[in-house]
Amino acid sequence: MAATGSEEQGGRAYYVTTPIYYVNDAPHLGHAYTTVAGDVLTRWHRQRGEKVWYLTGTDEHGQKIMRTAEANGVTPQEWADKLVDEAWRPLWEHLDIKNDDFIRTTEKRHTDRVQEFVQDLFDKDEIYKGGYEGPYCVGCEEYKLPGELLDGEGEFAGLKLCAIHKTPVEILKEENYFFKLSEYGPKLLAHYEANPGFIQPESARNEVVNFVRQGLQDLSISRSTFDWGVPVPWDEKHVIYVWIDALLNYATAVGYNENPQKFEETFPADVHLVGKDILRFHAIIWPAMLMAQGLPLPGKVAANGWLMVGGEKMSKSNLTGIKPQDLTSHFGVDAYRWYFLRAIAFGQDGSFSWEDFSARYTSELANDYGNLASRVAAMVGKYFGGTLPEGTSGGAAEQAVRDGLAKAVTEADRKIGEELDFQGGILAIFDFVKQVNGYITEQEPWKVAKDTSPEGQAALATILYTASEALRGVAVLLNPVMPETSQKLWDSLGADAALGALADQRVADAGTWGRLPAGTTVTKGAVLFPRLEEKQA
Ligand code: MSP
DSSP states (O other), rough: OOOOOOSSSSSSOOEEEEEEEETTTOOOOHHHHHHHHHHHHHHHHHTTTOOEEEEEEEEOOHHHHHHHHTTTTTTTHHHHHIIIIIIIIHHHTTTOOOOSSOOOOOOTHHHHHHHHHHHHHTTTHHHHEEEEEEETTTTHHHHHOOOOOOOOOOGTTEEEEOTTTTTBOOEEEEEEEOOHHHHHHHHHHHHHHHTTTSSHHHHHHHHHHHHHOOOOOOOOOOOOSOOOEEEEETTTEEEEEHHHHHHHHHHTTTTTOOHHHHHHOOOOOEEEEEEEGGIIIIIIIHHHHHHHHHHHOOSEEOOOOOOOEEEEOOOOOOOTOOOOHHHHHHHHHHHHHHHHHSSOOOOOEEEEOOOOHHHHHIIIIIIIIIHHHHHHHHHHHHHHTTBBOOOOOHHHHHHHHHHHHHHHHHIIIIIIIOOOOOOHHHHHHHHHHHHHHHHHHHHHHHTTOOOSSSHHHHHHHHHHHHHHHHHHHHHHHHTTTTTHHHHHHHHTTHHHHHHOGGGGHHHHTTTTTSSOOOOOOOOOSOOOOOOOOOOOO
16 A cells, blocks of 8 residues: 655555554553654655654553443543543653544544444344353453463462463353454455565564464454443444454544545555554454455554563563653653664564663764764854855765765665664664764864865865765654754754755655755754763662
8 A cells, every 4th residue: 555655635645553552551661662663654754745644542442441440430431531631642742743643432433433334244244143151351352262371370370361461361251243253264364475565574474374374263242241332233232342443443533434535545554553462453353354344454564572571561560660751851752762663673572771771872862963963063163153164076985975875865765664674774874874973083174174275174164064964864864763853953954944844854855965055054052962860760
């Protein structure tokens, strides 16, 4: 589902989603990881000039939310409202997330459409009434297969545990409605085969293919033992299974059965970003639901790995107390956005440590990038009174810088924009930053400045123009990752007056040499990455 890449605002949008998060608690680093990745991806495509739609939201039905609300003595709706207003929306704002919409599954625009979708499947005989008994994990909101469970130890001795949550499963016995998922195995396998990029990374794809090859069971899509959910339209004693309700957000938020034009322009998603814990829902159940309705399938389901704490998936219970805000108050929002994508290969698990973050902040952000920006601006100030001088094309050293920028643009565009290899893309940009640092060290402009002959001054002008123009490219390339810092650099280069707003600069032009014209006012603005305060133990 390639987007058009055109500047005009009609036509198809590049549509990216995050999971909609359970509101049983406040967001943690793991949730923020996926949401920042989606934000960088969509900002990248905006910077390419594409029309983009970035969706996030909250999953508010189901037993898990209901029990949390009960435990806190409020209704589930009150609980969800409070969490969304006080925790979820503010965090995304704080982290500079530019989502185009925020869907909540308790909104009428969603619940009405969910009922219509399910009624339609019922009318098409894709849903039937049956009975089921099996182990259920409320944390996952999912029936488990006996082979997937662990044997409990200690306080859980004799019980069977969910392998993800490490908590006992409950045996549920219900008479409810089933979706004929078992019929979709061969069609799903054919789709995976014909679209090798449908599930990313390869390990995730293999896991799904193996699972589907073993044969799918029909899926229970209603619950009758509690009532916090969307009523089944033809049998109101049941509510729709929270996962069916939740997956449909990707359609209801963009006009399914409501706004045909919006739906046509947006649906299906180009990329569903998900944690690997919820891969099967997105790569098996969701496409099967769409096939049953004759709707088009998403372009890609991309699974990110887990942020780990002490060898376990980071979750509410093992957070060790670190909130995203604790890190942003120490390192700043931009460094936070950068760090996890830089440090962990997307798709792999990774651990967080203060030490690693501090070390990378200091060496890569403050020393390599921040110092380069401030040194160049300071020298343009000192030697040319803050007016960017005219350079010549110089020699081999300047040519290498020009080639380096062009290469960084091509690589970062492919890696971030297409392959979702955020780490590789960021490294390509930072390799270029290192190259420009090396160029300055070798050229020694502070020595060249002592030569006051016209040739000496021209050589100095060329060095500082080359470095400033290189920084112009870096500001554009890093804008999707660290928008606040890129803006500071853009301002410091005086680029706005000459080239217009940073957001309007296109990736395709970022490597075109000579865009920043001589004569701009270069100022040594605020330090991009201040020295870190001593961490409070
Ligand atoms: N509500 C469902 C998703 C429905 S989507 C139709 C859900 N919610 S959740 O609140 O549990 O969030 C799950 C998502 O948060 C994961 O898929 C992942 O994207 C992110 N993460 C939560 N913990 C994480 C880590 N420890 N590490 C990385 N990502 C994690 O499941």
